[in-house]
Structures are given as structure tokens and as C-alpha cells.
Amino acid sequence: AQAKSKSTGPSAAKGGDLGYFPRGQMVPSFNDAAFAMKEGTISSTPVQSQFGYHVIYVEERKAAKKFGFNYVKGFIEQRLKMDKFKVIMDKKMAHLHEKAKITYLK
Known part of the structure; x- marks a missing residue:
């Protein structure tokens, strides 16, 4: 309920549910935190990524599977x-930064 009402992320409409995802699909900080957690636990501190801060709840894990190329091609x-x-x-961005004239006001 909190994720649905407070989240600004794209998964907010689904109550923050990301479904199942394989190791390495998420950004590194999120991935590392999620895969270090046990089932049924909530991250003890918010996890920071380039998208903001995340509170992670690992509801359930499935055994890893091997997928063929056709399955992972889109990813x-x-x-x-x-x-x-x-x-x-x-x-x-580097090009724009080089051309920019930055004035600092006191």
C-alpha cells in the first residue's frame, strides 16, 4: 500500500512489485542488495541507485534457470x-559543459 501511494517509480501502480528478475538485470546497487537478502526480509536501510532510494522486500526466490539466446535476445x-x-x-554533456559559461553569484 505504501509503495502504491508514496513511490515515484514506474512500478508504483503495481504496489512496487517488480516480479521475478534474474541476477544482473537491475542496476548494480539494487541487484547486489536484493540478492544478498533472504526471503521474507526488508532492506534494513534504503538502497541508493541513480534512480533514487529503494526499500526492498524479497518475498520469494525461484531457482535459477538457464535460458536460450532467443529468450534473452531482447534483454x-x-x-x-x-x-x-x-x-x-x-x-x-561533456561538449555542452566545455562550451558553457558558468557565472557564480555571491
């Missing part, structure tokens, strides 16, 4: 697109 493509986008944006 791989999305990850590569995100990586490429980040490189392009970092270059644009």
Missing part, C-alpha cells in the same frame, strides 16, 4: 542500446 538488445545511449549522452 541483450535493450542493454546494448542503453549502453550506447549513455556513451552518446556523456559525450554531449
